[in-house]
Amino acid sequence: MKSKLFTPGPTKIPGAVLSSVGKQVLHHRTPEFSVKVRHVQDELGRLLSTRNDVLLFTCSGTAMMEAAVANLFSRGDKVICLMNGAFGERWRDICNVYGVNVVEYAVEWGQSNDPARVGELLEQHPDAKAVLVIHSETSTGALNDIKAIAKVAEGHDAVTVVDATSSVGVHEIYMDDWGVDVLVAGTQKALMTPPGISFVAINGNGWRCVTKSDLPAFYFDFTRTWKRLQSKGQTPFTPAVSLIYGLETALQMMDDEGWNEIYARHRTMGEATRAAVKALGFGILPENPVNGVTVCVCPEGIDGNQIVRTMDDDFGVRVAGGQLGLSGKVFRIGHMGGIRERDLPMVIGALELAMAKLGYKVEIGRGLSALQDVLRA
Amino acid sequence: MKSKLFTPGPTKIPGAVLSSVGKQVLHHRTPEFSVKVRHVQDELGRLLSTRNDVLLFTCSGTAMMEAAVANLFSRGDKVICLMNGAFGERWRDICNVYGVNVVEYAVEWGQSNDPARVGELLEQHPDAKAVLVIHSETSTGALNDIKAIAKVAEGHDAVTVVDATSSVGVHEIYMDDWGVDVLVAGTQKALMTPPGISFVAINGNGWRCVTKSDLPAFYFDFTRTWKRLQSKGQTPFTPAVSLIYGLETALQMMDDEGWNEIYARHRTMGEATRAAVKALGFGILPENPVNGVTVCVCPEGIDGNQIVRTMDDDFGVRVAGGQLGLSGKVFRIGHMGGIRERDLPMVIGALELAMAKLGYKVEIGRGLSALQDVLRA
Numbered sequence: 001m002k003s004k005l006f007t008p009g010p011t012k013i014p015g016a017v018l019s020s021v022g023k024q025v026l027h028h029r030t031p032e033f034s035v036k037v038r039h040v041q042d043e044l045g046r047l048l049s050t051r052n053d054v055l056l057f058t059c060s061g062t063a064m065m066e067a068a069v070a071n072l073f074s075r076g077d078k079v080i081c082l083m084n085g086a087f088g089e090r091w092r093d094i095c096n097v098y099g100v101n102v103v104e105y106a107v108e109w110g111q112s113n114d115p116a117r118v119g120e121l122l123e124q125h126p127d128a129k130a131v132l133v134i135h136s137e138t139s140t141g142a143l144n145d146i147k148a149i150a151k152v153a154e155g156h157d158a159v160t161v162v163d164a165t166s167s168v169g170v171h172e173i174y175m176d177d178w179g180v181d182v183l184v185a186g187t188q189k190a191l192m193t194p195p196g197i198s199f200v201a202i203n204g205n206g207w208r209c210v211t212k213s214d215l216p217a218f219y220f221d222f223t224r225t226w227k228r229l230q231s232k233g234q235t236p237f238t239p240a241v242s243l244i245y246g247l248e249t250a251l252q253m254m255d256d257e258g259w260n261e262i263y264a265r266h267r268t269m270g271e272a273t274r275a276a277v278k279a280l281g282f283g284i285l286p287e288n289p290v291n292g293v294t295v296c297v298c299p300e301g302i303d304g305n306q307i308v309r310t311m312d313d314d315f316g317v318r319v320a321g322g323q324l325g326l327s328g329k330v331f332r333i334g335h336m337g338g339i340r341e342r343d344l345p346m347v348i349g350a351l352e353l354a355m356a357k358l359g360y361k362v363e364i365g366r367g368l369s370a371l372q373d374v375l376r377a
Numbered sequence: 378m379k380s381k382l383f384t385p386g387p388t389k390i391p392g393a394v395l396s397s398v399g400k401q402v403l404h405h406r407t408p409e410f411s412v413k414v415r416h417v418q419d420e421l422g423r424l425l426s427t428r429n430d431v432l433l434f435t436c437s438g439t440a441m442m443e444a445a446v447a448n449l450f451s452r453g454d455k456v457i458c459l460m461n462g463a464f465g466e467r468w469r470d471i472c473n474v475y476g477v478n479v480v481e482y483a484v485e486w487g488q489s490n491d492p493a494r495v496g497e498l499l500e501q502h503p504d505a506k507a508v509l510v511i512h513s514e515t516s517t518g519a520l521n522d523i524k525a526i527a528k529v530a531e532g533h534d535a536v537t538v539v540d541a542t543s544s545v546g547v548h549e550i551y552m553d554d555w556g557v558d559v560l561v562a563g564t565q566k567a568l569m570t571p572p573g574i575s576f577v578a579i580n581g582n583g584w585r586c587v588t589k590s591d592l593p594a595f596y597f598d599f600t601r602t603w604k605r606l607q608s609k610g611q612t613p614f615t616p617a618v619s620l621i622y623g624l625e626t627a628l629q630m631m632d633d634e635g636w637n638e639i640y641a642r643h644r645t646m647g648e649a650t651r652a653a654v655k656a657l658g659f660g661i662l663p664e665n666p667v668n669g670v671t672v673c674v675c676p677e678g679i680d681g682n683q684i685v686r687t688m689d690d691d692f693g694v695r696v697a698g699g700q701l702g703l704s705g706k707v708f709r710i711g712h713m714g715g716i717r718e719r720d721l722p723m724v725i726g727a728l729e730l731a732m733a734k735l736g737y738k739v740e741i742g743r744g745l746s747a748l749q750d751v752l753r754a
Binding site: 007009010013018022023024025026029058060061062063070093097098099188194195196217218221238239240242243312318 | 379380382384386387389390395396398399400401402403404405406407435436437438439440443447470471474475476563565571572573592593594595596598614615616617618619620689695697
């Protein structure tokens with residue numbers, strides 16, 4: 001039996017998207033394909049509430065973070081990296097590889113970064129060019145207040161660079177209103193597309209950084225990519241055509257459902273899942289939780305990795321373990337994109353049975369009842 | 378009507394491959410998926426006749442060329458770039474972006490690079506660390522003699538770095554016997570997979586360059602990627618899972634057909650197509666032609682771009698135009714991967730009808746007869 005995915009990305013892909021992905025490929029230098037590319041760009045822009053340019057790349061979300069660093073900065077530039085989990089730390093690691101100087105602002109995993117503290121750091125480092133931040137930190141389930149952080153950065157003439165890989169399509173994003181200058185994301189999470197396509201949106205402040213950058217970028221060169229998209233609706237290099245078909249279908253499905261409905265659905269799924277796991281004795285790691293993934297803290301004596309393994313092997317449901325320092329201490333239930341409220345009893349049911357099978361104390365049905373209480377409300 | 382693709386990549390994707398690509402995604406951090414990754418790595422290694430490591434990346438073929446430069450060299454290193462078309466020039470352009478010093482060895486488009494001349498250049502530049510070359514130059518259809526070039530480079534202690542994107546699966550490659558140190562390729566051509574996965578194979582000499590390199594690479598970091606593949610059969614960042622399914626199926630199909638049979642099929646397709654277009658009055662651009670694409674030179678008064686457009690719009694067959702300086706002067710017929718001998722009358726038939734429709738002088742059936750004469754032999 002193939003397990004059902006309740007992982008925080010890649011997520012379960014809807015059948016309609018898979019069926020687009022499996023179509024015969026169009027040549028990428030044809031007007032028909034350009035129509036698809038422009039359509040996807042426009043839809044992504046609307047989803048981010050931005051009139052900025054949206055550029056598509058064939059790569060993972062991490063590569064898109066790297067592309068932002070390589071296009072925006074120069075060797076020796078100073079930036080502030082907000083770190084509250086594995087992906088925030090990745091901003092720092094990428095900057096280190098490129099010789100960009102990092103001012104680290106780390107908080108304990110599970111916490112969110114404090115906008116006021118960002119302001120203090122920008123006071124101390126008036127030469128900092130940018131603030132790099134994760135919107136939804138998938139490793140801890142913590143949400144950062146991008147609106148407030150971007151406002152603080154703007155007040156200090158620093159650009160705000162946001163990774164929104166696990167928030168886009170889960171939480172509202174108002175790129176232009178919030179004053180976010182550069183936003184990167186992958187499409188393999190709430191955008192319900194098999195992994196492989198990522199994108200960046202960039203405003204005038206971002207482009208001004210690009211013109212000054214001296215770091216090397218060829219495949220990820222934003223200017224070259226923009227020119228080709230602008231003039232021909234094409235990417236400079238052969239893109240993952242099949243995945244762009246899938247993304248187009250996924251965005252159409254999102255339009256059909258309605259964005260407000262999508263955000264409300266994720267809000268309900270977040271609340272219901274948190275209520276269910278709390279009723280089973282688990283803690284919730286983040287103070288300010290995202291709605292796309294629930295990061296469950298295991299009480300003393302329960303091994304998160306064992307739960308993940310047993311749910312997968314014995315009950316056909318795949319959730320994710322904790323990353324790095326959280327390994328064994330937490331497990332993560334993804335509920336975004338193609339997951340609906342009706343799917344949640346499957347994962348909570350499997351969790352209850354896995355606990356029983358492992359000999360942990362559990363009142364079978366208690367998590368499910370708590371789940372239902374939220375869903376019926 | 379959707380046109381049939383006879384383009385030199387992306388190529389027509391077999392139904393069995395598409396059906397794998399359209400499958401529900403497995404999570405990329407599972408043993409089941411690791412089995413697929415290792416299987417694909419092994420098959421690619423066997424196809425290249427190498428015992429070297431094969432690393433998979435989600436990106437285009439160009440990005441893989443860039444990754445080789447970023448991983449192997451340092452700022453100020455000197456390399457010799459062999460250029461006989463658009464892709465050879467790309468080696469130079471990438472090196473320029475990274476501050477790697479390029480000794481250019483350009484020949485006229487359509488020619489192949491001369492191994493003896495490579496030897497002379499290495500004499501003149503004993504500090505050159507590497508020779509960068511394209512095996513099958515897709516823009517001109519010219520084949521380079523990699524065996525001879527690698528031998529010359531070896532004699533001067535320079536590493537040989539080969540792009541084999543449009544030769545792998547078309548022409549025999551003996552990476553280890555020939556002494557090729559680093560080989561990069563995409564899988565969207567003769568490997569019959571929708572675009573998005575590329576790979577690099579690297580030997581001990583290549584790895585020695587990697588340890589000395591000071592250029593930045595994070596997503597494309599060969600060492601990080603090797604470690605993760607070695608220990609867990611995983612990629613460090615989320616890969617294009619769907620395309621790896623497709624690649625696995627495509628490689629299985631190639632195994633089933635037999636590699637010698639595949640090389641023989643491409644040889645026949647190359648000879649037959651060249652004979653057919655010559656019978657219709659076109660020239661063949663390269664002196665030493667590859668078997669995956671036929672680059673047809675238009676006689677005075679015939680516009681290659683018009684032929685491409687008419688074949689596509691009126692006869693449902695998509696071939697490719699000339700790149701850069703060759704635009705209008707040539708057109709390119711791709712016949713690799715999923716294309717069989719039986720498909721060739723479709724493209725030659727459409728070419729004849731397009732010529733007639735455009736009012737060019739053509740003896741209908743003459744190209745097809747010449748094609749048949751080769752196919753029946």
